[in-house]
Amino acid sequence: MTAVADIAVVGLGVMGRNLAANLADHGVTVAGFDRDAGRVAAFADAVPRAVPCATLDALAPALKGPRAALMMVPAGPAVDELIAALAPRLAPGDILIDGGNSHFQDTRRRAAALQGTGIDYVGLGVSGGEEGARHGPSLMAGATAAASARIAPMLTAIAARTEAGEACFARVGPDGAGHFVKTLHNGIEYADMQLIAEAYHLLRHGAGLPLPRIAEAFAAWNAGELGSYLTEITVAILGRQDGETGQPMLDVILDAAGQKGTGGWASNTALDLGMPAPTIAEAVHARCLSALKEERVRAAMPRPAAPLPGTDGPDFVRAVGDALLGGRIAVYAQGFAVMNAARTAFGWDMDLAGVASVWRAGCIIRARLIGRILTALRRAPELPNLLLDPDIAALADGATSGWRRAVGTAVAGGVPVPAMASALAYWDGYRTERLWADMIQAQRDFFGAHGYRRTDRPGSFHTDWTAAS
Numbered sequence: 001m002t003a004v005a006d007i008a009v010v011g012l013g014v015m016g017r018n019l020a021a022n023l024a025d026h027g028v029t030v031a032g033f034d035r036d037a038g039r040v041a042a043f044a045d046a047v048p049r050a051v052p053c054a055t056l057d058a059l060a061p062a063l064k065g066p067r068a069a070l071m072m073v074p075a076g077p078a079v080d081e082l083i084a085a086l087a088p089r090l091a092p093g094d095i096l097i098d099g100g101n102s103h104f105q106d107t108r109r110r111a112a113a114l115q116g117t118g119i120d121y122v123g124l125g126v127s128g129g130e131e132g133a134r135h136g137p138s139l140m141a142g143a144t145a146a147a148s149a150r151i152a153p154m155l156t157a158i159a160a161r162t163e164a165g166e167a168c169f170a171r172v173g174p175d176g177a178g179h180f181v182k183t184l185h186n187g188i189e190y191a192d193m194q195l196i197a198e199a200y201h202l203l204r205h206g207a208g209l210p211l212p213r214i215a216e217a218f219a220a221w222n223a224g225e226l227g228s229y230l231t232e233i234t235v236a237i238l239g240r241q242d243g244e245t246g247q248p249m250l251d252v253i254l255d256a257a258g259q260k261g262t263g264g265w266a267s268n269t270a271l272d273l274g275m276p277a278p279t280i281a282e283a284v285h286a287r288c289l290s291a292l293k294e295e296r297v298r299a300a301m302p303r304p305a306a307p308l309p310g311t312d313g314p315d316f317v318r319a320v321g322d323a324l325l326g327g328r329i330a331v332y333a334q335g336f337a338v339m340n341a342a343r344t345a346f347g348w349d350m351d352l353a354g355v356a357s358v359w360r361a362g363c364i365i366r367a368r369l370i371g372r373i374l375t376a377l378r379r380a381p382e383l384p385n386l387l388l389d390p391d392i393a394a395l396a397d398g399a400t401s402g403w404r405r406a407v408g409t410a411v412a413g414g415v416p417v418p419a420m421a422s423a424l425a426y427w428d429g430y431r432t433e434r435l436w437a438d439m440i441q442a443q444r445d446f447f448g449a450h451g452y453r454r455t456d457r458p459g460s461f462h463t464d465w466t467a468a469s
């Protein structure tokens, strides 16, 4: 076969076939392979200048050198199997890219394993779903600077663009950094989705508002500070009827959330780094709780009838909007604080402003708030937490009173709002100078002689708690 293709896409499922079509739109010649021959044929039909490959043996000779191949397969063993099959067919100087949602530690391991071969391994975080892949995803590369520079022209061409026309592609660090950032992206996604779901649920089952009125509230929020892709699709979901029954779609969808695991990875990674991300964790737990549908049905008790006291009138809707805004700020603060900790823990030259920059368009968590986050990080690139930025802190402060009212009303009325409440506790805890940890340290020292630090002088101390003081 003549070497005519600029890049290979391996795995022509939802993401692979759409990225291939997007690349072709930008003048890139794509060779495609999938283990399903039907998908290869569909790729050949749909993608201009496609170079369909029936086998991996046919793939490598179809590529111009130095070669680049993009794997779009499920995370886990599929990626290891493909690397084992592809690496012998590649040569030093070639680039192998994993654009799936791989665990960043797997990517680090794979990059290290390939180092001796001269093949550059790139872990590429891709966000935007099917539509983003086709017309402009947000792309976060973990790569050497040299490998990133080589793939940048193609990836910049297909990436989403901000209103100002900036491409949402960036190298965010070496080896696993791209997949790490994508994992935190998904952790934020889980938490923001949970906050939105709680706002909807509280307005519907706490305040007793009809769906069209809730849709109006979300549409108004979307036009303001809460504007985001997830807020926008919520308006569409709230207004959608089931074609079969004529019922609201939300009433025919089983209330048991699925998940593929990246939210859990984000939460576990935060814990491994010792960095609090309680609302991301809460969102994962909330999906798990929802999935216990049969048990919840068995345990269900009569609830107070909506509307709950204090929920009538536009004030309460405003309070719920405040809880959503405050919660979203806390969630982004948690996500960025975890990424900041990773910079030190893994020695990554990760530019957090660069991360905010590529999250402005194309990705699932694109939101008006990211503009403020970018400004804050450009002002103070080493900021350990976004809540230390005066502009962001003032925005959260302005939302706090309504946020408390929404959470307090929900708790008093027995409507579960785990993400809103945990985000509020994070915000309150983060700006409390003296916390309850004096008691924790005393207890640890009491039962385990673990020692404690004093407020009045340096060093480690132990008290004989059973002796008379």
Ligand SMILES: NC(=O)C1=CN([C@@H]2O[C@H](COP(=O)(O)OP(=O)(O)OC[C@H]3O[C@@H](n4cnc5c(N)ncnc54)[C@H](OP(=O)(O)O)[C@@H]3O)[C@@H](O)[C@H]2O)C=CC1
Residues within 6 Å of the ligand: 011, 012, 013, 014, 015, 016, 034, 035, 036, 039, 072, 073, 074, 075, 077, 078, 079, 081, 082, 099, 100, 101, 102, 126, 127, 128, 129, 130
């Ligand atoms: N869908 C989305 O919104 C997003 C997905 N991603 C990530 O992108 C990656 C691809 O996702 P998506 O396109 O949705 O998945 P699909 O299931 O649509 O496509 C995956 C493709 O990989 C193939 N495949 C599976 N296992 C192997 C294997 N062992 N060897 C070779 N090929 C294999 C599948 O073939 P077969 O059907 O025969 O199994 C299929 O053609 C995943 O890591 C996903 O997490 C990232 C961002 C968004």
Ligand SMILES: O=C(CO)[C@H](O)[C@H](O)COP(=O)(O)O
Residues within 6 Å of the ligand: 101, 127, 128, 129, 186, 189, 258, 259, 260, 261, 262, 263, 364
């Ligand atoms: O990466 C994505 C979006 O950014 C994928 O859609 C992912 O599958 C979402 O996670 P989950 O399926 O666990 O909700």
